[in-house]
Amino acid sequence: MFTRILVANRGEIAVRILRTCRVMGIETVAVYSDADAGALHVTLADQAVRIGGAAPAESYLSQKAILDAARATGAQAIHPGYGFLSENDAFAAACAKAGLTFIGPSPDAMAKLGSKTAARRIAEAAGVPVVPGAVPADQSDAALIAAATKVGFPVLLKPSEGGGGIGMKEVHAAADLPGAIAQARREAEAAFGDGTLYVERLVTKPRHVEFQILGDSHGTVVHLFERECSIQRRHQKVLEETPSTAVTPALRARMGAAAVALARAAGYANAGTVEFLVEGRGDSASFYFLEMNARLQVEHPITEVVTGVDLVRAQIEVAAGGPVPWTQEQLTQRGHAIEVRVCAEDPRQGFLPQAGVLALYREPAMPGVRVDAGVTEGSEVSVHYDSLLAKLVAWGETREAARLRAHEALAHYPILGIRTNVPLLMRLLTHDRFVAGDLDTHFLDAEAASLVPPDSPPTADARAVAALVRRGGSGIAAPAAETSWDPWTSLGGRRV
């Protein structure tokens, strides 16, 4: 087992990894950029090394700076967290060359899964369903129509060279195909200089359901069930839960077996996540492989709380050559967990990220609630990194119990000094469709109007509290001078 680990990350995930290392009796090394000199993760490690400037390229993405820090501190292993260098197979290879253990999959498995087309081939070879589709070698209308008929309607016509949704056409019936083909071809030629079209089955009302897997270097792979991640905005997950309201025991068994088969086929060791699109719900639902994430996921805590395991501990044990610590049969799901991502962003300003000091920040503490945070009161949220402040995870014996706990915890999670998405998360947790478990990946866009908090005037109670603070009745900040542009100073006149 390692005696010293360097955590090559920042924020909540660095904090979370450091905590497990400490519990395991492993010495810890944090790294930090100039923008993070006093950050929470730096204060929790046994040693901390400055690795460069605030820009990620100069620090958390600098392979040389991180390897130098590992050598200088005598660390034997590097945990990359998520993001930054976590899915960089060149970095994993550089660690190996430097005699350091990269806590994650092998560079080879990472490279194979990093390419979407290669990952799709591995999935097909392993018998894992993928979204049916084809690029007909013959691009005539007749051949495209034949391909679409074989794939099955509705279909999506996509430029094979494209991206970003440009030139994509949904076609629901064969009669509409010729017109759609002509238009998609024109748009593809205009945008990408290549009119080659890809025909793919259109998955309607798709859910994003992923499976956690863990493999070891001895060839054992287990799965730790699913996470439902359909609540997304621009491919950024906002809320995750497990179990999924769409997944029945029979579907879970099929999907779990597919996830394990894929990981085995890729020669995968350590923690990873296999993402699927799910169409329909229940035993008869279809699922299709999307991609594999070769790292620990942001939302891993919901899996931890329903299975009772520590995934970071397991990652470290298998990286050190140990076996997967549990058999598939030992793993069970108990109760339900919901994670909400607390972010420094203002939903009322188009989710504009917010930077500034957390003048007041108090985490809720109550039964069934876990908060993984990268900040504390007084922390400065800088413009250099992503807006995730913390993840609040609520567990309950039932989905309803977990939902109510998450809502109650957010109502007691004051974060002041910058805007956050907490009011939006509370509306989400009480939304009729969410309560009913009626989810798909379009949920957040479709329901945005009822989720974004209205710009309503302050309530009388909030004004009263503010008035008291402004005359120095607060116990926290030094009272600032009243300013003439404040519309509420005119509310003065009450005795304190």
Added chain:
Amino acid sequence: MDAVSEPAATITPLGSGRFLVSGDSRQRLAYATQVAGVTWVFLDGEVTVIGRTPSSHARATAADELASLAAPMPATVIAIAVQPGQKVAAGDVLIRLEAMKMELPVRSPRDATVVAVKCREGQLVQPGVPLLELDEA
């Protein structure tokens, strides 16, 4: 202990930014603090900000549709899409900014000609400072 009577409730400071809000039938815990003349109140999961916030001029402007020619928050210039003398149409992307891993395009508020570009790629820019100049409407 200080208390102030309001039509709606009695507010009792509890220290450390905590306040008990007592009404006729129920009481609630509020949190509040003051930063640079702006008062922030947290009550029942809702945040009330009283006084001007640095980005209040950008209110009701979607992050991807910035009408202003200034950054809405400290951001890095990742691309400048125009040159002085260039004619632009309303809605054209003039400059791409990035902050907190989000891309924030700065779009032209109207049809105009670019007079001057006042930033460079890679520069960290502050809110409220115009990034370029357009000719008079």
